[in-house]
Amino acid sequence: MSAITSLIPARFLTIIAHLVIVITIFWTRENNVKACLPLEFTQEQYNSEDSKLVVALSVTLALFAIEIVGFFSGVSMFNSSQGLLSLAVHCSASVSLSYFVFDKWECWTYWVIFFPCSVLPAFVEILLLIAVFGLKKKPL
Structure with missing residues (x-):
């Protein structure tokens, strides 16, 4: 199996792993929000931190949608540079966000x-996506 074709399943799996962890944080964000606050906090402080985390997670999900559309449309599926970049950052994000959940980082x-x-x-x-669909360029 060539290097490019072996990147495709690895990239897909790391994107899905990152997505699963983000969804898990979304569902169990109460503990992470409480970790951001002092021991004595008001409801306003809790709501403020909760809304900030919800915004961050929502934007992350929107960025996942963009990346998955590009991946499944074939624009970047066979692009080895984007594959390596995506593989590296999603793998590191999966590990980092796992620590974020388990160690209750701020x-x-x-x-x-x-x-x-x-x-x-x-x-x-x-x-x-702009290069391929907007400028009608062939993907690298």
Whole structure:
């Protein structure tokens, strides 16, 4: 099996692993929100941190949608550069977010994980989608 064809299932599995962890955080965000707050907190503080985390998770899910559309449309499925980038960042995001859940990291650390691991591959995917469908260029 060539390197490019072996990247495809690995990339798919790491994207799905990252997606599953984000959905898990969405469902069980109460514990993570409480980890962001001091021992004594008001309902306003809780609601504020909860809404920030919901926004971050929602944007992450939207970026997943963009990346999965690009992947399944074939635009980036056979692109080895995007495959390696996506594989690396989603794998590191899966590991980091697992620590985020189990060690109850503070909520601001989600943003540190979010930008390189969700925004970067989605941005490259958008560029590939624009190049292929907008400019009618052949994918690399």
